[in-house]
Amino acid sequence: MSVGMNLRMAAWVCVAGIATSSAYAQDGGRAARNKPNAAQQAGITKDNSRHFGDDPDDGGPMAKLSPKLNRAAVDAAARKVADWQLARSEPYFDRIWTWSVLYNGFVAASDAMGDPKYRDAMERMGAKYEWKLRSKTPNADDQSVGATYEEIFMKKKDPAMIAPLQADLDAALARPFVAKDDLHAIEWWWCDALFMAPQVWARMYAITGDKKYITYLDDEWKKTSDLLYDKQEHLYARDKSYLGKTEANGKKMFWSRGNGWVMGGIARTMPFLPKDDPNRAFYALQMREMAAKAASLQGKDGLWRAGLLDQEDYDQPEVSGSALMTYGMAWGVNEGILDAKVYRPVIERAWKGMLAHVYADGRLGCIQQTGAEPAPFKPTASYTYGVGGFLLAATEIRKMAKH
Template identity: 50%
Template sequence: MPLFKFSTGTLCSLFALLLLSSQQTAAGQTAPQAASPQPPPDRWNFIGDSPDNPPPLATDLSANLKVKDVDRAMRKVANWQLQRVQGHFNEDWTFAAMDAGFMVASKSLKEPSYENYVRAVGENFQWRLGPRQTHADDQAIGQSYLEIYMGLKTHDARIITPLRQQFDQVMTLPDDPAKPFWWWCDALFMAPPVWARLYQATGEKRYLDYMDHEWWITSKLLYDPAEHLYFRDATYFDKREKNGAKIFWSRGNGWVMAGLARVLAAMPQDYPDRSKFVQQFKEMSARVIQLQQTDGLWRPGLLDPGAYPLPEVSGSAFLVYALAWGVNHGILDRTTYMPAIEKGWKGLIAHIYADGRLGCIQPVGAAPGAFQADSSYVYGVGAFLLAGSEVRSLHVRN
């Protein structure tokens, strides 16, 4: 007889701890197992004012899905954020998500100042990605670089060469499914759309094939086929909410669904594995609309909404973006999903302040957590602008 007997849950926990302890970032540091500390106040992020003296909410906006109303809300939020980041250049994932929103807002609103800011970021860093070669967070800025590159009438090789050289090197590294590069679900927004867009920019299918291979390694590890949701990372397999439910982070799943939308947008219709991506997108979409709350938004912990007093706007905005994108591109049924999109957009509009600040955004972290109603962070603004770009298209294409 064995000396020790372990339950399935215990074995999962041991596996998760062994997996994360063995994973090293490109900078040589062990992958984080807990939420990052809240960043200090700065001019582009707002932890929040005193709860006893909240700022006034906007009264000049409408939650109507008409283009003029959506555009007004997008412009108000984008202008507020742009004013605060002007002259500050950052290639990390938080700003990369904002930049993605700026790029779509620039096209939707025909406002070049947003894209011009992103171009200035690229020029500042000479179109290089972040410092960690294989880390998805440092690759996310490549989404906007490639969008700028493909939008030029005459392609500028300076924009694409550093990214392409780095990805060519990454593809030569040993591949170990037991130690995936994309070991946390957020990574599926950060890196895969860059690889898919590099395929678009070059026509070289090997970049898309690499993304495809790595996506399903991460999915096998983190996707719960019963819940149709992603765990944030392997350390959450056995963690539970106060009500005993599994912990599925709304922003983490928002990252994934937004990543799916952006990958599918760059993937040809006849790509062999496209149906797998579409199927996962449909499964997650059907699940998240079941978890939407009466205010149209989603709580930080998807399966225990009662444990969280505030909705989480960044995750909610990513979800609204993905759902609207799915309807716009014929993947999701309009009749089924439009009510959820309409409620979601109305809920987002309710968290815009008179000065244009977008509130109720959870700080940097790795799991559901506490925050103030008027806290604002750049990635949440990016998510909102992405959502707005697709919501306005619902009316255009109706």
């Protein structure tokens, strides 16, 4: 191997359970993930400038949190992370997807712990934006904030909270879809969309009782599944451009966060489908298949790597994908879709693994910046959507706890 290749193989490795994370470690013998290239670093800088999060060189000491699956311990971890995130983020709340996922976690945390402060913050956010979406012709990402509007409406019953959203969804139904190009040949052309949009459409059905929203959801999800779901690997490609891509080890490229989006999307959508919807079996089967595959790929530290099928090249764990997959599995266990005897140990290991990346001040680290594929990041990297996934996982894990 050349000197240049050795340099490119230098990597940051998340170190759990140490006092600080200011140093980057290099794996002596195994292939490790390289530092960000110029384009990747530009993306990180942009994310940080938009207040999605940051990645300081030193995150400070790590938190000492109990990994026990009892409600007091789970609540303590969730509250530490949620309080830190709320305090630093509320001045910058926006309607883009990076925030929407955090909002999902905040509402879930409030409802699970009986603490209204996170839900109250979401109501302030909605009122600030007059309960409107980010754009007049919103794609799945821009529809995503609508789920929070719907959740607030379901408690408050103020029609003003969902009127603009319903108008936008109805306009989307009436507007013929026009493919921009081969990549954008369907409405939900990237797997992330299966978290962002379906839950909004499903909740609108639950609110209105109008099955047109469910018909659209089912049709579009199946188009995405037909295009991107690998029936042998039981994983989703991020989008059509990744169908032929492989990792350094020659295996197919499957992004952990992308597959977390799908598993989390099923968990966020299925509760609002009609009980007699024949498509419920389709979603349940996809959850079972994906959960089984994810469980087989779990790392020794309980977490998953950014590249699911190449654990040697992606040496450090990635928390946002891990959190979303854990959320999906915990929800599946709670709903009786997944076997608790099989998946509870997987979930326990994942929860313990995630807690190892919580800092004393509440920062949740090891979260990859925005993107579309596996990429390098610092151990301290913390971004809103990863925190949202963590809080969603916490609320379902809390339900699993006996006391």
